[in-house]
Amino acid sequence: MMKFKDMPYERIDFVQVKEQLKKLMKKLEEAGSGEEQFAVHKEFYKLNDRVQTQVTLCSIRHTIDTTDEFYEKEQNYYDEQVPEYSNLCVEYQKRLFASPYRDVLEEKIGPVAFKNMEIAMKSVSEEVIPLMQEENALVTEYEKLLASAKIDWEGETLNLSLLTPYLKSKDPEVRRRAAQKQNAFFDSIADKLDELYDKLVKNRTEQAKTLGFETYTPLGYLRMQRNCYGRKEIENLRRQVKEVWVPFAEELFEKRRERLGLEHMTYTDEQVYGPEGNPQPEGTPEEILAAGQEMYEELSPETKEFFDFMMENELLDVFGRKTKAVGGYMTYLPDYKAPFIFANFNGTSGDVDVMTHECGHAFQGYLAAEDPIREHADIGMETAEIHSMSMEFFTEPWYHLFFGKEKTADYTGMHLEDAVIFVPYGCMVDEFQHEVYDHPEMTPQQRKEVWKKLEKEYKPHMDYAGLDFFERGCFWQKQHHIYSFPLYYIDYVIAQLCAFEYKIWMDKDRRGAWESYLKLCRISASEFHTDLLQQSGIESPFKDGNCGEFKRNCLKSFGQKDICLCAKNTNARILPETVDKTS
Ligand code: ZN
Numbered sequence: 001m002m003k004f005k006d007m008p009y010e011r012i013d014f015v016q017v018k019e020q021l022k023k024l025m026k027k028l029e030e031a032g033s034g035e036e037q038f039a040v041h042k043e044f045y046k047l048n049d050r051v052q053t054q055v056t057l058c059s060i061r062h063t064i065d066t067t068d069e070f071y072e073k074e075q076n077y078y079d080e081q082v083p084e085y086s087n088l089c090v091e092y093q094k095r096l097f098a099s100p101y102r103d104v105l106e107e108k109i110g111p112v113a114f115k116n117m118e119i120a121m122k123s124v125s126e127e128v129i130p131l132m133q134e135e136n137a138l139v140t141e142y143e144k145l146l147a148s149a150k151i152d153w154e155g156e157t158l159n160l161s162l163l164t165p166y167l168k169s170k171d172p173e174v175r176r177r178a179a180q181k182q183n184a185f186f187d188s189i190a191d192k193l194d195e196l197y198d199k200l201v202k203n204r205t206e207q208a209k210t211l212g213f214e215t216y217t218p219l220g221y222l223r224m225q226r227n228c229y230g231r232k233e234i235e236n237l238r239r240q241v242k243e244v245w246v247p248f249a250e251e252l253f254e255k256r257r258e259r260l261g262l263e264h265m266t267y268t269d270e271q272v273y274g275p276e277g278n279p280q281p282e283g284t285p286e287e288i289l290a291a292g293q294e295m296y297e298e299l300s301p302e303t304k305e306f307f308d309f310m311m312e313n314e315l316l317d318v319f320g321r322k323t324k325a326v327g328g329y330m331t332y333l334p335d336y337k338a339p340f341i342f343a344n345f346n347g348t349s350g351d352v353d354v355m356t357h358e359c360g361h362a363f364q365g366y367l368a369a370e371d372p373i374r375e376h377a378d379i380g381m382e383t384a385e386i387h388s389m390s391m392e393f394f395t396e397p398w399y400h401l402f403f404g405k406e407k408t409a410d411y412t413g414m415h416l417e418d419a420v421i422f423v424p425y426g427c428m429v430d431e432f433q434h435e436v437y438d439h440p441e442m443t444p445q446q447r448k449e450v451w452k453k454l455e456k457e458y459k460p461h462m463d464y465a466g467l468d469f470f471e472r473g474c475f476w477q478k479q480h481h482i483y484s485f486p487l488y489y490i491d492y493v494i495a496q497l498c499a500f501e502y503k504i505w506m507d508k509d510r511r512g513a514w515e516s517y518l519k520l521c522r523i524s525a526s527e528f529h530t531d532l533l534q535q536s537g538i539e540s541p542f543k544d545g546n547c548g549e550f551k552r553n554c555l556k557s558f559g560q561k562d563i564c565l566c567a568k569n570t571n572a573r574i575l576p577e578t579v580d581k582t583s
Contacts, residue, residue, distance in 0.1 A: 001309070001312075001313055001336065002313065002336070003312075003313050003314045004313060004314045004315055004317075004338075004340065007057060007333070007336065009054060009057050009058065009061070009074075010054060011054070011074060012051050012054050012081075014081045014084070014085055017047065017051060017085065018084075018085070018088060021044075021047065021085075021089070021092060022088075024043055024047070024092065025091065025092055025095055027040045028040045028041075028092070028095050028096065029095060031101075033101060033104070034101030034104020034105055037096075037099055037104075038104070038108050038109075041105070041109070048089065049334040051085065052333075052334050053333050053334050053335040055078050056331055056333055056340075057333065058075055059075060059078070060317075060331065060342065062074070062075040062325075063324065063325035063342060064324055064325075064342065065323050065324070066324065066325050067323045090120065090121075090124070093117050093120065093121075094117075094121065096117070097118065097121070102114070108373070109373055109375055110373065110375065110376070110526050110527075111528075112375070112376075112525060112526065112527060112528055113373075113376075113378070115227045115228075116225060116378060119222045119225060123219060123222040123223050124211075125210070127210050127211075128211060131203055131206055131207045131210070135204065135207070138196055138199055138200050138203065138483075139200070139483060139484045141196060142193075142196050142480075142483045142484065143480070143484065145189055145192060145193070145196070146160060147159065147160075149185050151181050151182070153178075153181065160185070161326070163181065163182060167179060167182065167268070168271050168272055169272075169277065170275065170276055170277030170278075172262075172268070172269065175268045175269070175271075175272065176268045179268040179467055183467040183468065183469045183470060184469075186469045186477065190469065190474065190477075193474070193477045196483065197444070197447070197477070197483060198444055200486075201436055202440060204219075204220070204437070204486060205437070205440040207219065215438055216440070216486070217231065217437045217438065217487070218231075220433075220437065220486050220487035223486075223487075224381070224487055224488060224491070225380050227380070227528060228528035228529050228530045228531070229529070229542060231434075233542040234430065234490055234542075237427070237490070237493070237542050237547070238427045238430065238431055238490075240544070240546070240548065241423055241424055241427045241493070243547075244547045244548045244551050245420075245423050245424055245547060245551060246459075248420060248551050248554075249420055249423065249459075250461055252417050252420055253265065253270060253421070253461050254461075255417075256269075256270060256272075256417070259273070259274045259275070260272065264463070265463075266463045266465035267462065267463065267464045267470065268465070268467075273410060273413070273414040274410060276410070278349065279403055279407040279410040280347065280348055280349055280407075281351060281402040281403055282402070282403060282404045282407070283402070285319050285345035285346075285347065286319075288345060288351045288352065288355065288402060289319075289345075291355070291398075291401035291402050292355035292359065293307055293311060294401055295395055295401055296359070298398065299394065299395065302363075302367065302518065303363060306362070306363050306366045309366065310339070310341070310362065310366075313336075315338055315339060315340045315341065315362075316340075317340075317341070317342050317343075318345050318351075318354060319345055320344040320345055324344060325342075326344065328341075328342055328343035328358065329341075329342050329358075330342075330358045330361045330365070332365050337366075339362035339363075339366055340362075341354065341358050341359065341362055349411065352399075352402045352403075352411075353392075355395070356391055356392045356395045357388045357389070357391065357392055358388065360387050360388035360389070360390065360391025360392065361384060361387055361388045363387070363391065363521070364379075364387040364388075364521040364524070367518065367521045367522055368521060368522055371522075371526070373526065375525070376526040377524060377525065378525050379524060379525040380491070380529055381488065381491040381492075381495075382490075382491040382529055383495070383525065383529050384495075385491060385494075385495030385499075386495045386498045386520065387520075387521055388495075389419075389495050389498075389499035390499040390517055392415065392499070393499060393502055393503040393506060394502070394513075394514065394517065396412060396415075399411050399412055399415075419496055419499075419500070420554070422496060423493055423497065424458040424459060425459065426492050426493035426496070427490070428454050428457075428458035428459070429479060429482065429489040430487070430489050430490040430493070431454055431458075432450060432451055432454055432476055432482070433486060433489070434487075435450045436450070437486075437487075447473075448472055448473030449473060450473075451473040451475065451476050452473035455475070493541075494541055497541035497550055498533065498538055498541060500550050500554055501538050502516075502517060503554075504550070504553040504554065516536045516537050519535070519536050520532060520536040523535060523536070
């Protein structure tokens with residue numbers, strides 16, 4: 001293994017790569033047995049891993065120094081070349097899919113991979129490519145519109161993410177003023193937001209019709225690679241959440257109101273955990289990273305090995321620097337079997353999320369790296385987020401390393417509370433999108449009415465207290481996923497409920513829960529989601545009655561350990577915000 005900075009970079013020559021790929025397709029067609037075809041397929045893995053590794057190296061180096069002109073040029077080159085290469089890979093897959101030796105191949109690569117190939121073929125065609133390009137352009141326009149925010153704050157100019165700390169200020173007046181600024185910004189772009197979404201809905205519907213679907217929803221499911229459950233299961237999950245989980249979350253909002261000492265809680269208060277505000281970690285960015293190392297060393301031999309590997313090979317670039325791109329991500333370099341974590345630590349609890357959540361994704365990548373079948377790394381988001389959200393719970397006993405004696409209980413409580421509260425919100429975002437794509441002819445105004453109705457069902461306590469943009473039923477317009485990643489959101493809900501199961505399990509039997517988690521991570525995507533849950537001993541959140549069961553166990557589990565901050569209400573507790581789900 002080698003350090004990240006020593007990994008050699010060489011521009012991929014796509015003319016040559018395409019030649020190689022065509023040769024492989026020919027070899028695949030000429031092969032006389034499944035064994036021979038599998039040997040060709042292993043050559044394909046090698047080629048594709050090399051391409052992925054170089055493209056990823058380039059994109060990491062571009063984001064860790066956006067002023068580096070060399071990697072900027074390389075990045076532009078890949079932005080242009082990669083789509084064509086991807087199309088050719090699909091052509092290759094089609095030949096694999098149509099193999100006369102399917103049985104032998106399926107034995108080796110697994111049925112999930114073949115199901116995913118089938119799904120990929122059904123969800124794209126030449127005819128919809130112009131529409132997909134237009135869709136991308138609309139999404140980019142939306143992202144740019146939000147990024148353009150210039151909010152005047154006491155003489156300073158802030159963008160939306162820099163405004164966030166003020167929205168969560170412990171001072172009710174400050175957060176109210178920040179929310180008014182936010183409301184005014186969204187109000188100023190309201191027509192544009194309506195127009196973009198209307199175009200997106202019509203575009204997606206047209207893509208669906210062109211591909212032979214009645215509405216966008218079934219196509220969206222395929223594009224989310226939902227290969228083992230469908231609309232019926234998701235509707236059943238949402239129904240249970242409405243019945244059981246909404247009242248649960250409402251109880252927690254009520255506790256939050258009491259904790260904040262408010263007569264009445266409005267939108268501007270509910271993102272704040274207590275009168276002292278939201279707990280922040282104590283140390284410097286360097287100390288947070290060191291605390292992470294100590295935590296993973298103690299957590300298990302597997303996590304120690306993983307974290308040592310990340311540190312020795314300098315695979316964590318987490319300290320904020322002016323020349324770095326914003327945000328954070330976890331990615332993977334296949335040739336080195338190496339995960340990579342990018343972040344911008346800034347001394348907030350978001351830094352801790354990187355250590356507990358993103359490291360969960362990276363740990364899974366590290367654990368599953370020895371699997372030679374590359375399709376097994378093609379993990380659905382509902383599964384991938386179990387890896388990370390469960391790690392947030394497995395690391396709970398070490399929160400004090402980040403938050404110190406005084407604030408650990410607050411952070412633990414907030415983390416739990418936020419996780420419970422998230423579930424109804426996640427379902428609301430999902431149900432909204434189903435309504436929208438079922439009725440693509442709705443006007444922007446009708447869509448807002450749908451949202452208002454859903455808010456009454458999923459967040460009945462909600463009071464925007466005069467923030468008129470939000471009062472008009474527009475809150476969803478600031479939720480990126482609705483524009484950028486259609487029908488994605490429910491994956492977080494599924495994963496969160498599974499992570500709760502691990503929480504409940506570890507409170508009773510930490511060793512058993514950890515063994516199951518390792519198993520789940522190692523299965524990766526070699527089994528269908530529903531099967532891998534079963535094999536790991538986790539109940540499916542789709543099953544009737546399970547939501548209620550989770551809730552009862554959550555309450556019991558919280559009560560038993562008495563980690564709840566409200567001494568008088570020992571029957572409930574809650575959780576934090578993960579890095580990527582709400583922004
Ligand atoms: Zn994640």
